[in-house]
Amino acid sequence: MITKRVLFTKLIFCLVMTGGGMAAAQAADSLASWNDGKAKQSIIEFVATVTKKGSPNFVPPAERIAVFDNDGTLWAEQPMYFQVLFALDRVKALAPQHPEWKDKEPFASLLKGDVKGAMADGMKSVVEIIMATHAGMTTAEFETIVSDWIATARHPTTKRPYTEMVYQPMLELLDYLRANGFKTFIVSGGGIEFMRPWSEKVYGVPPEQVIGSSIKVKFDLREGTPVLVRLPELDFFDDKEGKPIAIHQQIGRRPIAAFGNSDGDLQMLQWTTAGQGPRFALYVHHTDAEREWAYDRKSGMGRLDKGLDEAQAKGWTVVDMKQDWKVIYPFEKQ
Amino acid sequence: MITKRVLFTKLIFCLVMTGGGMAAAQAADSLASWNDGKAKQSIIEFVATVTKKGSPNFVPPAERIAVFDNDGTLWAEQPMYFQVLFALDRVKALAPQHPEWKDKEPFASLLKGDVKGAMADGMKSVVEIIMATHAGMTTAEFETIVSDWIATARHPTTKRPYTEMVYQPMLELLDYLRANGFKTFIVSGGGIEFMRPWSEKVYGVPPEQVIGSSIKVKFDLREGTPVLVRLPELDFFDDKEGKPIAIHQQIGRRPIAAFGNSDGDLQMLQWTTAGQGPRFALYVHHTDAEREWAYDRKSGMGRLDKGLDEAQAKGWTVVDMKQDWKVIYPFEKQ
Numbered sequence: 001m002i003t004k005r006v007l008f009t010k011l012i013f014c015l016v017m018t019g020g021g022m023a024a025a026q027a028a029d030s031l032a033s034w035n036d037g038k039a040k041q042s043i044i045e046f047v048a049t050v051t052k053k054g055s056p057n058f059v060p061p062a063e064r065i066a067v068f069d070n071d072g073t074l075w076a077e078q079p080m081y082f083q084v085l086f087a088l089d090r091v092k093a094l095a096p097q098h099p100e101w102k103d104k105e106p107f108a109s110l111l112k113g114d115v116k117g118a119m120a121d122g123m124k125s126v127v128e129i130i131m132a133t134h135a136g137m138t139t140a141e142f143e144t145i146v147s148d149w150i151a152t153a154r155h156p157t158t159k160r161p162y163t164e165m166v167y168q169p170m171l172e173l174l175d176y177l178r179a180n181g182f183k184t185f186i187v188s189g190g191g192i193e194f195m196r197p198w199s200e201k202v203y204g205v206p207p208e209q210v211i212g213s214s215i216k217v218k219f220d221l222r223e224g225t226p227v228l229v230r231l232p233e234l235d236f237f238d239d240k241e242g243k244p245i246a247i248h249q250q251i252g253r254r255p256i257a258a259f260g261n262s263d264g265d266l267q268m269l270q271w272t273t274a275g276q277g278p279r280f281a282l283y284v285h286h287t288d289a290e291r292e293w294a295y296d297r298k299s300g301m302g303r304l305d306k307g308l309d310e311a312q313a314k315g316w317t318v319v320d321m322k323q324d325w326k327v328i329y330p331f332e333k334q
Numbered sequence: 335m336i337t338k339r340v341l342f343t344k345l346i347f348c349l350v351m352t353g354g355g356m357a358a359a360q361a362a363d364s365l366a367s368w369n370d371g372k373a374k375q376s377i378i379e380f381v382a383t384v385t386k387k388g389s390p391n392f393v394p395p396a397e398r399i400a401v402f403d404n405d406g407t408l409w410a411e412q413p414m415y416f417q418v419l420f421a422l423d424r425v426k427a428l429a430p431q432h433p434e435w436k437d438k439e440p441f442a443s444l445l446k447g448d449v450k451g452a453m454a455d456g457m458k459s460v461v462e463i464i465m466a467t468h469a470g471m472t473t474a475e476f477e478t479i480v481s482d483w484i485a486t487a488r489h490p491t492t493k494r495p496y497t498e499m500v501y502q503p504m505l506e507l508l509d510y511l512r513a514n515g516f517k518t519f520i521v522s523g524g525g526i527e528f529m530r531p532w533s534e535k536v537y538g539v540p541p542e543q544v545i546g547s548s549i550k551v552k553f554d555l556r557e558g559t560p561v562l563v564r565l566p567e568l569d570f571f572d573d574k575e576g577k578p579i580a581i582h583q584q585i586g587r588r589p590i591a592a593f594g595n596s597d598g599d600l601q602m603l604q605w606t607t608a609g610q611g612p613r614f615a616l617y618v619h620h621t622d623a624e625r626e627w628a629y630d631r632k633s634g635m636g637r638l639d640k641g642l643d644e645a646q647a648k649g650w651t652v653v654d655m656k657q658d659w660k661v662i663y664p665f666e667k668q
Contacts, residue, residue: 062540139582183542196586206396207586208517208543214583219575219601226604228582235583241553248473248562249548249569250584252530252541267553270560 030176032326033169033333039282039324042317043173046280047180050256057278061181065255067247067268068174070188070195070212072261072302073284074203075166076155078293080301082162083194084126086149088115090133098132107132134191135215135232142230147197160331163202168330169319170259170284174203177257185255187247188212189239189264193230211246213238239264244271256280262302266310273314281316283307288322291332364510366660367503367667373616373658376651377507380614381514384590391612395515399589401581401602402508404522404529404546406595406636407618408537409500410489412627414635416496417528418460420483422449424467432466441466465566469549473527473562481531494665497536502664504593504618508537511591519589521581522546523573523598527564545580547572573598578605590614596636600644607648615650617641622656625666 034040050059071077091101091110101107106125109117119125134142155165174184186205188195192212199205214235217228238246244267247255257280258265258272269281285304286295297305311318319325327333368374384393405411425435425444435441440459443451453459468476489499508518520539522529526546533539548569551562572580578601581589591614592599592606603615619638620629631639645652653659661667 062534065542192583192586200396208399208584210586217579217582219578219605221604226578226601226608228578244553244560244562245551248551249526250542252526252544267560270555271553274560 030179031169031172033172035324035326037324039317039319043176043280043282046257046278047177049278051180059256059277063253063256064177064180064182065185065251065253066177066182066257067185067187067243067251067255067259067272068170069260069262069265069268070186070190072286073167073259073265074170074174074186075162076292077302078295079156081190082155082165083190084129085156086146086153086194087129087133089149089153090145091129094133131215131232134194135230137230139193139217139228139230142193143197146194150198160329163198164331165329166202167284167325168327168333169325171203171330173259174205178204182257183209185209185211185247185251187238187243187268189237189242191215192238211238211250213242241267243268247271258282259284260307261286262304263307264302266307269307269316270310273316281311281314282319283311283316284319285321287320288325288328290322291328292321294322364513365503365506367506369658369660371658373651373653377510377614377616380591380612381511383612385514393590393611397587397590398511398514398516399519399585399587400511400516400591401519401521401577401585401589401593401606402504403594403596403599403602404520404524406620407501407593407599408504408508408520409496410626411636412629413490415524416489416499417524418463419490420480420487420528421463421467423483423487424479425463428467465549468525468528469564469566471564473551473564476527476564477531480528484532494663497532498665499663500536501618501659502661502667503659505537505664507593508539512538516591517543519543519545519581519585521572521577521602523571523576525549526572545572545584547576575601577602581605592616593618594641595620596638597641598636600641603641603650604644607650615645615648616653617645617650618653619655621654622659622662624656625662626655628656 031040031043049055049057050064052058068074071081075082088110091107095101095111102111106118106121106128150163153162154160155162158165177184184205186195186199186203186209190212192210192214195212196207196210199210200207216231216233216235218231220227220229236242236246243265247268254275255272256275256278258269259282260269261284273279273281283304285308286293286302288294295302296308297303321328365374365377383389383391384398386392402408405415409416422444425441429435429445436445440452440455440462484497487496488494489496492499511518518539520529520533520537520543524546526544526548529546530541530544533544534541550565550567550569552565554561554563570576570580577599581602588609589606590609590612592603593616594603595618607613607615617638620627620636622628629636630642631637655662
């Protein structure tokens with residue numbers, strides 16, 4: 001039994017709750033930064049297909065799971081992953097507490113400004129730098145460190161805050177999918193605790209929908225107060241085969257749409273499109289050396305080689321950034 | 335700009351979407367299976383506190399995270415965890431494919447109907463039985479096995495389907511919290527893939543809000559089709575210290591309310607209540623030998639000892655099932 005008063009309360013509640021969203025009727029215009037073309041068209045057609053009631057391809061809202069890679073898909077990843085730049089900044093900040101670093105690689109080279117020298121040992125160097133800067137503190141302390149850095153740090157070439165180096169067309173896409181009943185998740189090779197402090201504000205993706213790589217944590221009672229302490233030990237590397245595994249373990253449903261930009265996303269796109277019913281897979285192809293960066297098959301960072309072949313073979317959507325996007329970053333809109 | 339037509343669409347959409355829920359004004363009555371008393375009162379007061387706009391204790395909906403243990407908190411756990419009963423049934427079903435089991439413990443005793451003998455080696459026996467019955471198949475195959483079992487298996491003493499042995503007052507509590515903007519999660523020591531196939535239907539908790547213990551899975555391409563294969567290796571044991579760790583890794587926000595029934599939930603309740611602002615912790619105390627089971631400090635299954643002391647010391651809510659619940663199971667309502 002719905003009384004008049006309850007009905008009225010519901011209406012007001014609903015208006016407040018949906019005021020910031022957009023109605024389905026406005027959806028097509030909401031991809032305003034996308035040039036008309038095959039990529040934009042494929043997105044709109046897919047969304048129309050799965051949301052059409054009564055159609056055999058209709059997908060109930062609960063199953064409209066969309067997964068997005070982060071580095072190179074939602075924000076830039078050049079000249080190197082932003083989390084690596086964060087780690088380099090942390091080495092500098094922590095150096096006074098570590099006098100031994102001035103004679104110890106990879107820190108010594110790094111502190112002299114020689115990033116290339118510091119990276120001489122490849123992944124080994126990266127892991128040492130990550131563990132030295134990402135572990136040893138409580139989870140609450142690390143959240144503060146990330147929040148402070150993201151609020152103040154600037155990208156080395158654009159001099160913009162990192163959170164402004166997100167792709168405007170992808171922000172619109174996230175909104176568009178959510179307006180059509182999708183639940184949007186991030187599934188990134190980046191650290192889960194590096195993304196969560198700002199993902200809700202920047203992408204509208206709440207912490208519980210952010211999946212990523214992680215290090216182990218330990219539960220401890222400090223004077224009766226429980227804390228979680230970050231340990232210098234990898235828990236999970238959310239890349240390649242790791243992505244479908246993490247999706248399965250943490251979401252427990254197969255996505256119907258997946259968005260990536262590199263070979264590290266290939267298994268996620270394969271896993272998504274192997275499900276029954278309508279599926280959508282999209283690669284962002286970095287083709288714009290002028291407004292962003294151009295790289296693909298031979299890049300160290302965000303290599304797109306096997307993925308590009310498979311996308312062509314399987315008819316997945318490939319976004320040509322130069323052709324398909326009116327603007328790259330939100331600050332270009334003005 | 336909201337046009338009249340868009341406004342109308344929103345109203346209709348909202349009515350449809352909230353038709354099955356309940357308005358806050360009706361909330362108190364929605365705990366109909368709870369006797370009036372301290373436990374019910376404490377729940378209502380907490381919800382009123384965190385939802386009161388303008389109050390310093392107001393908590394925004396996005397932060398209203400509530401976590402529930404499953405075994406002994408949302409459904410029964412006697413004479414032993416239902417997942418163990420599932421495993422025992424699976425041993426019988428798989429026996430024809432494993433002739434070697436008739437000479438190999440713990441399977442030999444089990445197949446003779448001697449459960450106690452099969453459990454002679456304690457956890458070692460349990461792990462052997464779990465791995466033999468929970469691994470070796472794809473995740474899709476396992477989902478089918480669980481779905482088939484939960485639809486047909488019956489509890490050894492009540493002869494009811496297991497999904498009817500859920501606690502009616504807790505179902506009402508889940509609904510009540512969601513009607514007040516809470517996001518409800520399960521955080522169980524039980525297997526995540528044992529719960530997900532039915533958690534949405536039975537508890538209204540979608541798979542992506544179910545956290546539990548897990549075994550490792552491997553990504554594989556079978557004739558070009560990706561599958562995830564379940565491996566006989568523990569990935570994560572979601573009990574005791576594991577619960578706050580899993581909450582942190584998978585939700586990324588500290589809950590404001592936590593519900594459990596055993597010492598295995600203690601760290602989750604400690605972690606929840608250690609946050610700033612209003613917090614709520616509740617223990618279900620099994621005190622009703624007639625309608626359910628009575629057990630606490632000395633029980634092997636669901637022991638509540640340290641937790642009971644801490645609840646009393648800290649003023650957490652302790653539900654006396656015999657006193658506080660009008661009915662235990664949904665089928666008693668008629």
